[in-house]
Amino acid sequence: xxxxxxxxxxxxxxxxxxxxxxxxxxxxxxxxxxxxxxxxxxxxxxxxxxxxxxxxxxxxxxxxxxxxxxxxxxxxxxxxxxxxxxxxxxxxxxxxxxxxxxxxxxxxxxxxxxxxxxxxxxxxxxxxxxxxxxxxxxxxxxxxxxxxxxxxxxxxxxxxxxxxxxxxxxxxxxxxxxxxxxxxxxxxxxxxxxxxxxxxxxxxxxxxxxxxxxxxxxxxxxxxxxxxxxxxxxxxxxxxxxxxxxxxxxxxxxxxxxxxxxxxxxxxxxxxxxxxxxxxxxxxxxxxxxxxxxxxxxxxxxxxxxxxxxxxxxxxxxxxxxxxxxxxxxxxxxxxxxxxxxxxxxxxxxxxxxxxxxxxxxxxxxxxxxxxxxxxxxxxxxxxxxxxxxxxxxxxxxxxxxxxxxxxxxxxxxxxxxxxxxxxxxxxxxxxxxx
Amino acid sequence: xxxxxxxxxxxxxxxxxxxxxxxxxxxxxxxxxxxxxxxxxxxxxxxxxxxxxxxxxxxxxxxxxxxxxxxxxxxxxxxxxxxxxxxxxxxxxxxxxxxxxxxxxxxxxxxxxxxxxxxxxxxxxxxxxxxxxxxxxxxxxxxxxxxxxxxxxxxxxxxxxxxxxxxxxxxxxxxxxxxxxxxxxxxxxxxxxxxxxxxxxxxxxxxxxxxxxxxxxxxxxxxxxxxxxxxxxxxxxxxxxxxxxxxxxxxxxxxxxxxxxxxxxxxxxxxxxxxxxxxxxxxxxxxxxxxxxxxxxxxxxxxx
Numbered sequence: 001x002x003x004x005x006x007x008x009x010x011x012x013x014x015x016x017x018x019x020x021x022x023x024x025x026x027x028x029x030x031x032x033x034x035x036x037x038x039x040x041x042x043x044x045x046x047x048x049x050x051x052x053x054x055x056x057x058x059x060x061x062x063x064x065x066x067x068x069x070x071x072x073x074x075x076x077x078x079x080x081x082x083x084x085x086x087x088x089x090x091x092x093x094x095x096x097x098x099x100x101x102x103x104x105x106x107x108x109x110x111x112x113x114x115x116x117x118x119x120x121x122x123x124x125x126x127x128x129x130x131x132x133x134x135x136x137x138x139x140x141x142x143x144x145x146x147x148x149x150x151x152x153x154x155x156x157x158x159x160x161x162x163x164x165x166x167x168x169x170x171x172x173x174x175x176x177x178x179x180x181x182x183x184x185x186x187x188x189x190x191x192x193x194x195x196x197x198x199x200x201x202x203x204x205x206x207x208x209x210x211x212x213x214x215x216x217x218x219x220x221x222x223x224x225x226x227x228x229x230x231x232x233x234x235x236x237x238x239x240x241x242x243x244x245x246x247x248x249x250x251x252x253x254x255x256x257x258x259x260x261x262x263x264x265x266x267x268x269x270x271x272x273x274x275x276x277x278x279x280x281x282x283x284x285x286x287x288x289x290x291x292x293x294x295x296x297x298x299x300x301x302x303x304x305x306x307x308x309x310x311x312x313x314x315x316x317x318x319x320x321x322x323x324x325x326x327x328x329x330x331x332x333x334x335x336x337x338x339x340x341x342x343x344x345x346x347x348x349x350x351x352x353x354x355x356x357x358x359x360x361x362x363x364x365x366x367x368x369x370x371x372x373x374x375x376x377x378x379x380x381x382x383x384x385x386x387x388x389x390x391x392x393x394x395x396x397x398x399x400x401x402x403x404x405x406x407x408x409x410x411x412x413x414x415x416x417x418x419x420x421x422x423x424x425x426x427x428x429x430x431x432x433x434x435x
Numbered sequence: 436x437x438x439x440x441x442x443x444x445x446x447x448x449x450x451x452x453x454x455x456x457x458x459x460x461x462x463x464x465x466x467x468x469x470x471x472x473x474x475x476x477x478x479x480x481x482x483x484x485x486x487x488x489x490x491x492x493x494x495x496x497x498x499x500x501x502x503x504x505x506x507x508x509x510x511x512x513x514x515x516x517x518x519x520x521x522x523x524x525x526x527x528x529x530x531x532x533x534x535x536x537x538x539x540x541x542x543x544x545x546x547x548x549x550x551x552x553x554x555x556x557x558x559x560x561x562x563x564x565x566x567x568x569x570x571x572x573x574x575x576x577x578x579x580x581x582x583x584x585x586x587x588x589x590x591x592x593x594x595x596x597x598x599x600x601x602x603x604x605x606x607x608x609x610x611x612x613x614x615x616x617x618x619x620x621x622x623x624x625x626x627x628x629x630x631x632x633x634x635x636x637x638x639x640x641x642x643x644x645x646x647x648x649x650x651x652x653x654x655x656x657x658x659x660x661x662x663x664x665x666x667x668x669x670x671x672x673x674x675x676x677x678x679x680x681x682x683x684x685x686x687x688x689x690x691x692x693x694x695x696x697x698x699x700x701x702x703x704x705x706x707x708x709x710x711x712x713x714x715x716x717x718x719x720x721x722x723x724x725x726x727x728x729x730x731x732x733x734x735x736x737x738x739x
Binding site: 399 | 495498500504508511512578579596597598599600687689701703704705706710
């Protein structure tokens, strides 16, 4: 019987150890867990908050971008109380709100208004209520390999909005460079196959955003304009101007190592390109548009929310407000992966920071950014079905890049979305009836 | 016998003996229960409860909707049927392939060949690499401009659209799974071959049997039991392949590698539709049970 007693003791001891792991440790120390897809990005802001609040520890749980949706869905839908703070992608917000993942932050609207732009607040508003705190905004730019262009006798694009190139001009140069063997690829995209990067191209070509109707729950991705875009996108890769089989995570490196003449990428690429040993000179220009079409640029970026199942909501809120609404906090939260904060004061210091990272290349960066945001940016459609829409479309764009028949891919995506959005309506009706 | 009975102390009456016997039995049962407890508890927590949870999630009772509405939904979804089709094609190819290769290697590595330990280690090595890590290595290897196509080009061979063409992508998944699986299943067959008495081979050699004849008449019949185990376990594990698909192809291109496990996880964790995911899980379990039952019928493990 001695071993039996021993094994019981082992069970008890391990249970105690396991339970103590869940607790906050000695004294009044509290650990806040922050689930996010930005490894390393929040370390400075977390340290500053910990210094100002002794006894509070911020645990940063960073997962790859591709897994963020799955992790959020799996953990918050199971009522995981160990997550206090969570990164929120604005177009997915409506869906998260519908599932009750986030706390209602509407009472802090005046505080938000005093610190961040109205455009940013609208990105975290669902049914006239605020469910998260906007942190960053975004825009895409055209990065180019200046050395390669100059060697081929091609003109380098200018930095201001007035110098903006058309896609036709960019592809002509890209084609020339690839055909002459100066570079392996003409054009890469740091968010290749993702709706975020392709929506501006679609809309500049005259296509709709893909979701329309009441509450944006009707798919429209098989229209003639969508087909035209699909053909254009497929040809880009069929003609080997863009690389097949290279995923988003590898795109900046492809440009940074001199293998691609152009890169469509966000501001976070600036730091990464400036960091590496770029072969020769590089530059950045405004996001192109299609000849005869409107200039359209992407916008919005991650926000931060408080988990509805957190046991430390007040403290979590304090941290989130520090990281988003406080000028110093927002500046720290934007210092690592060089994404532009929506906090107005922090944005100015962010522009200074970017200017220091790459002084030659970022002349006029701040003005261009503000002009794009104010005049050319389009939000992604707000819809509880955005998750379904984006997943389906990202897959469809990937298939088109790999050479699938455009008409078939878009027709399949259209019918898959009709089925999924009908299903969504059925499930939400059912949930309402059960309430 | 009588001596033993009379030698026993008088006070050892039958009733006491029975009591002592039942105490001993109770103790045996007690320790058996205690020893089994962790396994039973884990079985309950990791298998039985989730199965019932999936069932109650898939069949919504007490709702306005029909209890079978989730099944009706997945059965109306072409992507679900595509996943079933892809999973069956995958299974039909990958299982015989892995078992044939494992068997061939097992036979080869039980022969007297130089540095046999080294070969065995090399073949087993992929098991030690976590699935996710090996999938990432393969992702780089199989890129259109990756090392494999680089070698092909330098040899003057045409490049292969490993992960960008639906058929080749499924073939790539089969290769990656087999790279890990073959060595693992081989170990069971090596053990099986070593248990076959050497005398059978010696006797048959005296009778003039060649190694081919020995393989068909001695090795294969002698391996029936381990082969049945390998067949069933390999089939089940291949029905549950997930990580390579998630990392290499995400079910694409054009749904060409959308194995059921991946389809289910997409439904549950990307789209948040746990009800449809549970219904699809139950269908997968039914398919696995049906296939395994057929395998048991076709390949009896007993010597007959």
